[in-house]
Amino acid sequence: MMKLFKYDWKRDSNTIYSVLAVLVIAQLLFHWVGTARGWDPMIRLAVSLMMYVSAMVVMVITGSKGYIKNLKSYQRRLVPIHPIYHVLSSLLFSTLIMMAVFVIAAAHGLLLIPWSDLTAFLELGNLQLTAWDVIIAAASGIWGTFFVMLLIYFSMTVGAMVNIRGKAGVWVGIIVFIILSNIISSISETVFRQAGSATNFGIVQIESGPAAVPDTVTVSSLGTGLGGFLFELVAAVLLLWLMAWPIRKKLEI
Amino acid sequence: MKDQILHLQGVSKNYAGKKALDQVSLSIGKGKIVGLLGTNGSGKSTLMKIAAGLIPYEGSATVLGKPAGLESKAEVAFMPDRPLTESWMRVYEAIRMQRDFYPDFDENKAGQMLEFMNLRDRDRVSTLSKGMLERLQLTLTLSRKARLYLLDEPIGGVDPVARARILDAILEFYDEDSSIVISTHLVREIERIFDEVLFLKQGKVVLQDEVEQLRSKHGKSVEDLFKEVFAE
Amino acid sequence: MTLEFDNNLPIYLQIMSYIKREIVTGKLKAGDKIPSVRELAAELQINPNTVQRTFQELEREEVVETRRGLGRYVTSEEAKIMAIKKEMAGDLIQRFITGMQELGFANKDIAAIIAEAVDDKNPPALK
Numbered sequence: 080m081m082k083l084f085k086y087d088w089k090r091d092s093n094t095i096y097s098v099l100a101v102l103v104i105a106q107l108l109f110h111w112v113g114t115a116r117g118w119d120p121m122i123r124l125a126v127s128l129m130m131y132v133s134a135m136v137v138m139v140i141t142g143s144k145g146y147i148k149n150l151k152s153y154q155r156r157l158v159p160i161h162p163i164y165h166v167l168s169s170l171l172f173s174t175l176i177m178m179a180v181f182v183i184a185a186a187h188g189l190l191l192i193p194w195s196d197l198t199a200f201l202e203l204g205n206l207q208l209t210a211w212d213v214i215i216a217a218a219s220g221i222w223g224t225f226f227v228m229l230l231i232y233f234s235m236t237v238g239a240m241v242n243i244r245g246k247a248g249v250w251v252g253i254i255v256f257i258i259l260s261n262i263i264s265s266i267s268e269t270v271f272r273q274a275g276s277a278t279n280f281g282i283v284q285i286e287s288g289p290a291a292v293p294d295t296v297t298v299s300s301l302g303t304g305l306g307g308f309l310f311e312l313v314a315a316v317l318l319l320w321l322m323a324w325p326i327r328k329k330l331e332i
Numbered sequence: 333m334k335d336q337i338l339h340l341q342g343v344s345k346n347y348a349g350k351k352a353l354d355q356v357s358l359s360i361g362k363g364k365i366v367g368l369l370g371t372n373g374s375g376k377s378t379l380m381k382i383a384a385g386l387i388p389y390e391g392s393a394t395v396l397g398k399p400a401g402l403e404s405k406a407e408v409a410f411m412p413d414r415p416l417t418e419s420w421m422r423v424y425e426a427i428r429m430q431r432d433f434y435p436d437f438d439e440n441k442a443g444q445m446l447e448f449m450n451l452r453d454r455d456r457v458s459t460l461s462k463g464m465l466e467r468l469q470l471t472l473t474l475s476r477k478a479r480l481y482l483l484d485e486p487i488g489g490v491d492p493v494a495r496a497r498i499l500d501a502i503l504e505f506y507d508e509d510s511s512i513v514i515s516t517h518l519v520r521e522i523e524r525i526f527d528e529v530l531f532l533k534q535g536k537v538v539l540q541d542e543v544e545q546l547r548s549k550h551g552k553s554v555e556d557l558f559k560e561v562f563a564e
Numbered sequence: 565m566t567l568e569f570d571n572n573l574p575i576y577l578q579i580m581s582y583i584k585r586e587i588v589t590g591k592l593k594a595g596d597k598i599p600s601v602r603e604l605a606a607e608l609q610i611n612p613n614t615v616q617r618t619f620q621e622l623e624r625e626e627v628v629e630t631r632r633g634l635g636r637y638v639t640s641e642e643a644k645i646m647a648i649k650k651e652m653a654g655d656l657i658q659r660f661i662t663g664m665q666e667l668g669f670a671n672k673d674i675a676a677i678i679a680e681a682v683d684d685k686n687p688p689a690l691k
């Protein structure tokens with residue numbers, strides 16, 4: 080699997096390095112210019128978040144394109160390994176590249192905001208983070224990303240079963256994703272009464288960037304998150320198992 | 333039965349209601365170079381993809397007794413009509429990737445073949461001509477120590493010089509313990525390297541025989557027979 | 565080696581007669597080593613099993629012999645080489661005669677025509 084991952088990485092490493100480099104430079108420039116000229120903190124925050132969201136979108140697209148490329152690639156499909164490794168390798172890849180954006184966002188939040196005029200605006204001055212809070216936040220962030228990507232890949236696989244090269248497959252994939260993510264989040268919410276489950280977390284995190292770090296700390300204390308997490312874990316295993324079957328037995332190429 | 337490398341029994345394949353293969357049965361013995369001949373759309377590529385374990389099918393297909401699919405992939409080296417490389421690669425990276433994925437990949441052999449094929453390590457895959465790309469594909473495929481080699485149109489669309497080089501390489505680098513299936517519609521250029529030929533017409537096997545047998549029986553070249561069988 | 569094959573005839577027969585011709589014309593001498601199956605197959609761009617079969621047939625006819633661990637050699641018996649020569653001459657003559665008969669010549673006429681032709685070809689001094 081790590082060999083598959085290695086070639087997923089090599090294929091897109093240039094894109095990813097460029098996106099990350101552009102992101103860092105743009106944020107730094109924007110922060111510097113914004114501070115120097117005293118722009119409205121609300122607007123600065125919004126623009127900064129927009130940049131992170133765009134970077135995330137690029138990462139999601141890069142990861143998903145890589146996954147579908149692997150499904151279509153004779154070279155990959157000929158490798159004598161169980162198809163689940165193709166899925167896991169792509170998942171690892173997507174999760175890692177998205178975590179890279181998270182890490183930059185977190186570093187941004189931790190290093191720059193405390194010294195800027197945004198601190199007062201966000202009322203973060205008296206926030207106390209323990210190591211445990213940070214670990215929980217990071218772990219649920221990683222899991223949330225992983226799980227959302229799994230849902231995307233699952234939907235793409237279903238789409239590919241319908242039609243691996245045409246438009247019909249894409250639409251089927253999108254519809255499956257919408258239905259599936261709604262089902263899973265509504266189960267997690269109704270059964271586990273937990274709005275901040277990892278699924279939602281993943282989405283919240285994507286939408287709210289650096290500000291989500293303090294957000295989550297309040298939501299995901301260990302006790303309430305566990306049920307939802309276990310549910311998602313079971314769902315993830317089930318989805319992976321379901322995906323391996325069509326890749327092995329149903330997908331044309 | 334023991335010397336059979338590939339065995340198909342009643343194999344069929346449908347694409348959206350259209351029959352690509354229709355009840356195909358065939359056996360390929362050890363140490364044979366077999367020509368899979370047919371016009372475009374006769375089912376050659378489909379048959380190869382099934383033998384390579386790449387696509388689902390109906391019926392029974394086995395490689396060394398293992399059902400074609402995940403279990404048989406390690407025994408088969410398939411050169412498809414699509415690239416085994418990715419556009420970001422250089423030649424040596426393509427070789428390295430194959431080595432990483434297949435324990436039976438013989439790097440020494442790959443080195444010899446690259447030299448024989450006039451391919452340079454540092455060449456970018458995306459800048460290779462069609463003929464050079466075919467040579468690289470063949471190198472990637474034949475450098476494995478597989479039991480069954482499947483070459484889909486290895487000389488299709490390349491110039492005569494590359495063609496001769498590719499045929500030379502097949503003869504030079506193939507291994508007597510394994511079998512090679514070569515699909516083509518260019519019969520004349522290649523018929524002398526076959527032990528046997530299989531004619532595939534509209535998804536059905538219409539003829540399978542040893543080529544020398546065919547020549548003495550009919551007093552005709554395989555090419556002439558091909559033209560007769562596929563005359564419209 | 566240059567050899568044009570006729571795909572309409574079994575290739576192994578063509579390689580056999582090719583090797584015999586090489587022996588008779590002295591390009592391959594008695595006791596010479598002949599190429600391996602692989603070498604010849606690659607050189608002629610021919611299926612290795614076809615080359616193998618050629619060698620087997622030549623061995624059966626005792627034109628070549630295998631020395632264990634060393635490879636294949638042209639027979640060292642001059643008598644055998646003479647026999648091949650005669651056999652090939654016989655083939656040529658037979659084909660010629662058949663052709664002439666098809667043209668409607670009687671055996672007697674054929675002999676006369678041959679005698680005349682051979683005379684013409686010879687230098688006048690020998691007449």
